[in-house]
Amino acid sequence: MKINLRKKKLTTGKYSLYIDYYKGKIIDQDGKSKNNREFEYLKEYLYIDPQTPSEKKENQETILRAEQILSIRRAEYAQGKYGIKDRSKNKLLFLTYYDKLKEERYESKGNYDNWDAAQNHIEDYCKKRNITFEDIDEEFVLGFKKHLNKTARTKSSTPLSQNSKYTYYNKFKAALRNAFDDGYTCRNFATTVKGFAQGETSREYLTHEELQELATARCKHQVLKNAFLFSCLTGLRWSDINKLNWAEVRDEDEGSRLIFTQKKTKGQEYQYLSDQARNLLGKRKSGNDRVFQGLKYGAHFNAEILRWCMRAGITKHITFHSARHTHAVLLLENGADIYTVSKVLGHKEIRTTQVYAKIVDKKKKEAAYLIPELHMNYEF
Structure with missing residues (x-):
């Protein structure tokens, strides 16, 4: 058997690399001779005409990975055919092997x-x-x-x-x-x-009373305040809020909603917006414009969230992700079922959402002891 590395030209401007396993000739049902081949597509791609140094470097690294995989396949064939120990395997770079395993999990x-x-x-x-x-x-x-x-x-x-x-x-x-x-x-x-x-897992969140205090307190960056409160009201992650553009915001007769792709899960999501959540977005702009222009991730904005909380009298260690936790807890406390909350948050598994249900149960337990003890005689 012959094992060779081949490439196929794609319409994307790249070559797709694959391994061609040639197993000789076979005779088909019509008595005609034909090649017996199998193909293994490596999910490795080359720029057909690399222009920049980075594209050229990427091509070199891709070819190296593909050739190493080819060596593995040839060695595996030789090992099976001759019953010998494959000594080439321990020469493979661990990072190359890890990268291959990672790409197999892309779906x-x-x-x-x-x-x-x-x-x-x-x-x-x-x-x-x-x-x-x-x-x-x-x-x-x-x-x-x-x-x-x-x-x-x-x-x-x-x-x-x-x-x-x-x-x-x-x-x-x-x-x-x-x-x-x-x-x-x-x-x-x-x-x-x-x-x-x-x-x-510790999931810090805000109560409704704390969220109200935060809504009226001063924040140095208005875009940060609007984005954080929007996350509290919708449960969207920072990554999805940061990339949100006006084409993903649909203002319809029956209300507003978002149609977007989650950055983390790549899943298509449909999110209805309350009037107050929609008001936080402001006036509509052109489709490709970011909704929250000027929003940045970094130590400065993270520190401002803590200062904003202190102005509101909140001493909890609140991060932007706490807004998502806040949304989940408030939904459960106000009667939403666990399945609905899971869908709103875009969780793939409901067990991920059940952590918030435990928080609500804990709050109910605490509420049972809020009434001061009565002095009474217990008679039965």
């Missing part, structure tokens, strides 16, 4: 995002080191755990949360398990080092 949007986020920290840990499977040992695995615990930072330069460390390390271990199953390592290093414990 699973949420899981893909977690693999992609974990890859950033794995690359940071492996930078300036061409780690192959031959280099992987228990010390390497333990080192990445220490990296997440001590060195790794978020985009805001803060240490990773317990659940982020838990998630990223689990993706790292999943890649190691796959590597062992595929014959790239002689040991399952995913079992050699204990992972992180999953942290109890």
Whole structure:
């Protein structure tokens, strides 16, 4: 059998790379000779005519990945045909293998995002080191755990949360398990080092009274105030509010609604707006204009949220994402069922939403003890 790397020209201005497995000639039902071929499309693409240095570099990296996959396929064939140990596997770069596993999960949007986020920290840990499977040992695995615990930072330069460390390390271990199953390592290093414990999720939110105080308090940036309150009233994430444009806002006879694609899940969403939520958007502009122009993510705006809360007499540690939690809790407290809240928030699984139901149950329990104790004689 011949195994070769091929490319196919696409209308997008790129080549699609695939592996051609040529298995010789066969005779069809009509007695005619024809080629017996199978194809494996790699989901790797090349610029047909790269113009910029970055496009040329991307082409070089793509070709390298494709050729490494080709080497794997040829080695796998030789291993099966001759019954020999494939010694080329431990020469493959770990990051190349991880990237391949990540791309296989592309259709699973949420899981893909977690693999992609974990890859950033794995690359940071492996930078300036061409780690192959031959280099992987228990010390390497333990080192990445220490990296997440001590060195790794978020985009805001803060240490990773317990659940982020838990998630990223689990993706790292999943890649190691796959590597062992595929014959790239002689040991399952995913079992050699204990992972992180999953942290109890803390979801800070505002009560209706606190939200009212915040609505009347002064905020230095009006666009930040409007966007935050809009999130409280709709449950939209910061990423979706930030990219929201006027083409996604539909003002109709029966009211206003949003039709947009969630940035995190890539799912199409339809969101009805109350009158007060619509009023926070202001006057309509042209379709491609951002609704909340001037809204930025960064330490300055995050700090202003805390200062705004202090002016309103709120001492909780509130972030922009707390607005989403606030929306969920207020819906449940005012009679919305868990299924509806799950749909409003765009959750794929209802168990994600059930965390908010626990918060509401806790509030009900606290309410049972709000009435001062009566002095009475209990007679039966």
